[in-house]
Amino acid sequence: MPYRVFEEYNIEVTSNVQENYKSVIESLGEDVTREGLIKTPERAAKAMQFLTSGYDQDPAEILRGAMFAEDYRDMVIIKDIELYSLCEHHMLPFFGKAHIAYIPDGHIVGLSKIPRIVDVFSRRLQVQERLTHDILECIHTTLKPQGVAVVIEAAHMCMMMRGVQKQNSYTTTSGFRGQFEKVETRSEFLNLISSNLH
Structure with missing residues (x-):
């Protein structure tokens, strides 16, 4: 059975943050279309939502x-x-x-x-x-x-x-x-x- 992780993310937040990460990576001189970086903006957006998920909890x-x-x-x-x-x-x-x-x-x-x-x-x-x-x-x-x-x-x-x-x-x-x-x-x-x- 393949490894699967079930996580939920806000689609709108993921999209917005993903675009911002893409812009940052490009501004730093990297090629966001490079194989190793293609999915990095999305991964980073999801990681940041997890790392700041405390705002949504009491x-x-x-x-x-x-x-x-x-x-x-x-x-x-x-x-x-x-x-x-x-x-x-x-x-x-x-x-x-x-x-x-x-x-x-x-x-x-x-x-x-x-x-x-x-x-x-x-x-x-x-x-x-x-x-x-x-x-x-x-x-x-x-x-x-x-x-x-x-x-x-x-x-x-x-x-x-x-x-x-x-x-x-x-x-x-x-x-x-x-x-x-x-x-x-x-x-x-x-x-x-x-x-x-x-």
């Missing part, structure tokens, strides 16, 4: 759809969540891991929903600082826990491929709300995400 609704009443009031940590996003300044990728914790206050959320909201916010044109804040505030305002912590570590292709061209630099951003603003709680979280428990 992360708060994702959380609300999997909230459960539970009298658990200790720290819940999901660490090493892979993320891939596009820097809004150069539209080049940045990628890394998110580490997220919350302390429930009467409600927990299905564990898969935390990585899903990371994906929703990542699949938009972003800066790492805002991505960290968006995830933090969404969990804080929707789940209303006793506290939330978010740490993101990422490598940025705009620093690695162009500009300063530093290959081994990583950017770390963090945000804390509620109980995690206390030094001892924040330290426990940072120690746990640094340890190799699994």
Whole structure:
């Protein structure tokens, strides 16, 4: 059976973006009729729709759809969540891991929903600082826990491929709300995400 992928794309958006990519490729001096490039504008248009599909999703609704009443009031940590996003300044990728914790206050959320909201916010044109804040505030305002912590570590292709061209630099951003603003709680979280428990 041949390999098949079922994906849905907005036909009008695909057509418009495809034409723009074709123009860009031609402006850079390439021949868009060359065998290797004939389908590139269409592929790029579809790729960009996927990479920015977070605009069409409501992360708060994702959380609300999997909230459960539970009298658990200790720290819940999901660490090493892979993320891939596009820097809004150069539209080049940045990628890394998110580490997220919350302390429930009467409600927990299905564990898969935390990585899903990371994906929703990542699949938009972003800066790492805002991505960290968006995830933090969404969990804080929707789940209303006793506290939330978010740490993101990422490598940025705009620093690695162009500009300063530093290959081994990583950017770390963090945000804390509620109980995690206390030094001892924040330290426990940072120690746990640094340890190799699994």
